[in-house]
Amino acid sequence: MSNFDLKRLVRPNIWNLAPYSCARTEFTGEASTFLDANENPYNANINRYPDPFQIDVKKKIVSIKGASVENICLGNGSDETIDLMYRIFCEPVVDNVVAIDPTYGMYRVCADINNVEYRSVLLDENFNFSAGNMLAKADAHTKIMWLCTPNNPTGNALNTEEIKDLIKEFSGIVVLDEAYIDFSSKPSFVKNLAEYPNLVILQTFSKAWGCAGIRLGMAFASTEIIDLMNKVKYPYNINILTQERISSMLDQPKQVEEWKKILLNERETLGHNLASLQYVEKIYPSDANFLLVKVDDANKLYQFLVSKGVIVRNRNSVSLCKGCVRITVGSPEENTELLKAMKEYQ
Numbered sequence: 001m002s003n004f005d006l007k008r009l010v011r012p013n014i015w016n017l018a019p020y021s022c023a024r025t026e027f028t029g030e031a032s033t034f035l036d037a038n039e040n041p042y043n044a045n046i047n048r049y050p051d052p053f054q055i056d057v058k059k060k061i062v063s064i065k066g067a068s069v070e071n072i073c074l075g076n077g078s079d080e081t082i083d084l085m086y087r088i089f090c091e092p093v094v095d096n097v098v099a100i101d102p103t104y105g106m107y108r109v110c111a112d113i114n115n116v117e118y119r120s121v122l123l124d125e126n127f128n129f130s131a132g133n134m135l136a137k138a139d140a141h142t143k144i145m146w147l148c149t150p151n152n153p154t155g156n157a158l159n160t161e162e163i164k165d166l167i168k169e170f171s172g173i174v175v176l177d178e179a180y181i182d183f184s185s186k187p188s189f190v191k192n193l194a195e196y197p198n199l200v201i202l203q204t205f206s207k208a209w210g211c212a213g214i215r216l217g218m219a220f221a222s223t224e225i226i227d228l229m230n231k232v233k234y235p236y237n238i239n240i241l242t243q244e245r246i247s248s249m250l251d252q253p254k255q256v257e258e259w260k261k262i263l264l265n266e267r268e269t270l271g272h273n274l275a276s277l278q279y280v281e282k283i284y285p286s287d288a289n290f291l292l293v294k295v296d297d298a299n300k301l302y303q304f305l306v307s308k309g310v311i312v313r314n315r316n317s318v319s320l321c322k323g324c325v326r327i328t329v330g331s332p333e334e335n336t337e338l339l340k341a342m343k344e345y346q
């Protein structure tokens with residue numbers, strides 16, 4: 001990697017920030033009487049503030065995902081960790097980021113909210129990217145590069161060698177969003193974290209783990225970057241109910257493996273069945289739990305499906321996705337409903 005200097009990348013106000021010192025952080029050790037946080041002693045189980053660093057949850061995550069507790073920051077969904085990247089690294093109006101296009105919409109929304117310039121680089125016809133094209137868009141004020149693999153809404157996993165090249169060549173932060181990694185045939189970068197001091201990997205419990213409703217996202221990075229994230233996030237960003245629920249989920253990884261098997265199987269079956277419809281022009285290869293499908297008229301199909309009570313995602317106006325809808329792989333019953341409606345469309 002070329003001249004990685006974390007301090008140079010971080011906004012000075014964040015580098016110098018003295019974080020809020022909460023009651024639960026100041027005290028470490030064993031105690032039984034907590035009179036330090038102005039909590040109500042009644043209403044057991046939810047009356048206490050949650051662990052601000054979610055240590056018990058992180059230990060369980062480590063046992064499944066690898067890395068170590070100091071290399072993980074948890075967010076209120078990946079969306080919080082995406083926003084944290086801007087708040088830590090990007091000076092509004094001055095700095096910029098570079099991202100592949102098309103990709104997940106929140107990278108741009110958070111850039112807009114933080115008043116940070118967002119530069120996009122079009123993927124090629126196979127929905128792949130080149131590190132060179134990304135670097136060509138960068139200047140001295142480029143702090144972050146956004147990659148998403150498998151990518152949303154295209155569904156494909158990005159080329160591993162290009163990802164490695166970009167991380168090595170870019171002297172700023174590379175964020176690799178692995179929201180769909182559990183469905184991919186390619187391995188996660190989490191096990192290579194130690195090689196890359198400028199890499200931030202995002203994962204989530206919203207997809208394969210079936211926990212979108214409790215809002216929990218993970219960021220994996222060097223301890224230096226994780227320390228910055230912990231400093232900037234709200235102290236109690238992950239509530240007790242979420243911590244308890246994910247803790248019991250993490251005790252049953254076999255259940256998740258089972259769901260994954262069903263969904264990967266359904267992905268294949270659904271792809272075959274869709275391919276037999278004459279107005280379906282193309283089904284793009286997917287490493288995720290959805291299919292990007294090109295049809296004769298995406299707007300018309302979308303409206304027709306709505307009238308049948310089946311909701312898919314219309315991606316007609318997204319770069320390189322003209323004529324496309326994005327269809328989540330559902331349960332066998334849901335997929336049958338979808339196909340029934342799609343067969344009635346003309």
Ligand SMILES: *Cc1c(COP(=O)(O)O)cnc(C)c1O
Pocket residue numbers: 076077078079080104148152177179203204205206207212215216217
């Ligand atoms: C669904 C999705 C997420 C998940 O976001 P959460 O806030 O954790 O629910 C993150 N990144 C991408 C690319 C996604 O498609």
